[in-house]
Amino acid sequence: MMLLGVIADDFTGATDIASFLVENGLPTVQLNGVPHSDTQIDTQAVVISLKSRSCPAAQAVEQALQALIWLQRQGCRQFYFKYCSTFDSTAQGNIGPVTDALLDALGEQQTVISPALPVNGRTVYQGYLFVMEQLLSESGMRHHPVTPMTDSNLLRLMEAQATGRCGLVNAAEMDRGAAAVKEKLQQLAQQGVRYAVLDTLNEQHLLTQGEALKTMKLVTGGSGLAIGLARQWAQPGQAKAQSAGAPQGKKAVVLSGSCSTMTNKQVNRYRQQAAAQAIDVARCINETARSAYAAELCHWVEHHATAELAPLLYATAEPQQLQQTQQLYGTQTASLAVEALFSEVTQRLQQQGFSRFIVAGGETSGVVTQALKLHGFHIGPCISPGVPWVRAIEQPVSLALKSGNFGDENFFARAQTEFPV
Ligand SMILES: Nc1ncnc2c1ncn2[C@@H]1O[C@H](COP(=O)(O)OP(=O)(O)O)[C@@H](O)[C@H]1O
Numbered sequence: 001m002m003l004l005g006v007i008a009d010d011f012t013g014a015t016d017i018a019s020f021l022v023e024n025g026l027p028t029v030q031l032n033g034v035p036h037s038d039t040q041i042d043t044q045a046v047v048i049s050l051k052s053r054s055c056p057a058a059q060a061v062e063q064a065l066q067a068l069i070w071l072q073r074q075g076c077r078q079f080y081f082k083y084c085s086t087f088d089s090t091a092q093g094n095i096g097p098v099t100d101a102l103l104d105a106l107g108e109q110q111t112v113i114s115p116a117l118p119v120n121g122r123t124v125y126q127g128y129l130f131v132m133e134q135l136l137s138e139s140g141m142r143h144h145p146v147t148p149m150t151d152s153n154l155l156r157l158m159e160a161q162a163t164g165r166c167g168l169v170n171a172a173e174m175d176r177g178a179a180a181v182k183e184k185l186q187q188l189a190q191q192g193v194r195y196a197v198l199d200t201l202n203e204q205h206l207l208t209q210g211e212a213l214k215t216m217k218l219v220t221g222g223s224g225l226a227i228g229l230a231r232q233w234a235q236p237g238q239a240k241a242q243s244a245g246a247p248q249g250k251k252a253v254v255l256s257g258s259c260s261t262m263t264n265k266q267v268n269r270y271r272q273q274a275a276a277q278a279i280d281v282a283r284c285i286n287e288t289a290r291s292a293y294a295a296e297l298c299h300w301v302e303h304h305a306t307a308e309l310a311p312l313l314y315a316t317a318e319p320q321q322l323q324q325t326q327q328l329y330g331t332q333t334a335s336l337a338v339e340a341l342f343s344e345v346t347q348r349l350q351q352q353g354f355s356r357f358i359v360a361g362g363e364t365s366g367v368v369t370q371a372l373k374l375h376g377f378h379i380g381p382c383i384s385p386g387v388p389w390v391r392a393i394e395q396p397v398s399l400a401l402k403s404g405n406f407g408d409e410n411f412f413a414r415a416q417t418e419f420p421v
């Protein structure tokens, strides 16, 4: 029976939440985009990955509503809008409009805002979002190429994007347990508060949220809340890791399009371990030149494919270099050109027989998955919290889709050495 339907606004976010659902006992399948027809899937949760995080609001709303209709048709009882644990959204912000549209479509008056993921250092206190020991707006996220985050107050961010008022369930109330949280949510609803930010300092708070929110029709958040909800829905003795998602495939490549602080560290480390090639953005801007460049890069990848560790292609840049590129070509032109390059490289590598892709970056992962024309994933073993190996349902292709900010410094090598095929 289908219990939970998740609408994720990017692909790494989708594998992130799918991984936590599986790890916490809820069998889950990830579908890339909204399926064109109804499918019989033997699972209890479905995560639909969209590539809507940086879309204009109207487009993101349309995609989310299509996903909702499909999930409703499959009989899901609860719906979860998954966005980033760092609340990534553009200045025009589509988290608010999507949340409003989903609430309206479901005929609901209230939902929660819970981006926290304490295991990866994302906590919420008095409505302020922290990344490790820093406020969101003081973390590396202020330099994000597409969705720079310069405010940390979730109530303010939400009210700027959405139509209703936003309130808070604070940490002290969370400490008092599920009944106290439910009571506070009711009080807020009576005051006409449409969205309630949930303070979250630790995993116990996520378990409390799961208990308090099991009957809420629509919840929104990062992947942490999924831990609490999965524990509520899971049947005792349910298998955790899914062997159907274990990595396979000989020819592997690492593609990195994230410019996050962590990915910069990971790329720097991996460059000392394996063959690595930086992507020259200047050669990606013009379409014809880009095609020739993609062919050249794939030739280089093929040449290094037999080494113990897979070759790396990276657009990953430090903030100063990124800023220069963006000033030269424009932010959108540069990022779309890099994404188009990764798309073409992926298609060529697939034709060359590559079947294991380790990808860094949410947008980049969306581009790679779409280029490979993969419709869905079985969720495999967890490499780092929120980053599982996944295996395509209908093709022998395995991927590790890493959120820009996730994983340890040795992630790219570990994804291969600790999970031999
Ligand atoms: N050197 C670069 N110059 C300009 N844009 C870049 C560069 N490298 C990556 N990008 C773009 O930055 C964006 C990174 O987003 P994403 O892949 O979602 O990473 P993250 O997971 O860190 O958010 C992509 O659109 C990518 O194409």
Ligand SMILES: O=C(O)[C@@H](O)C(=O)COP(=O)(O)O
Pocket (backbone or CB within 6 Å): 010, 012, 013, 014, 016, 017, 083, 084, 085, 086, 222, 223, 361, 362, 363, 386, 402, 403, 404, 405
């Ligand atoms: O919630 C998170 O932090 C991640 O699941 C996520 O959304 C990943 O997004 P990117 O950082 O853009 O990869």
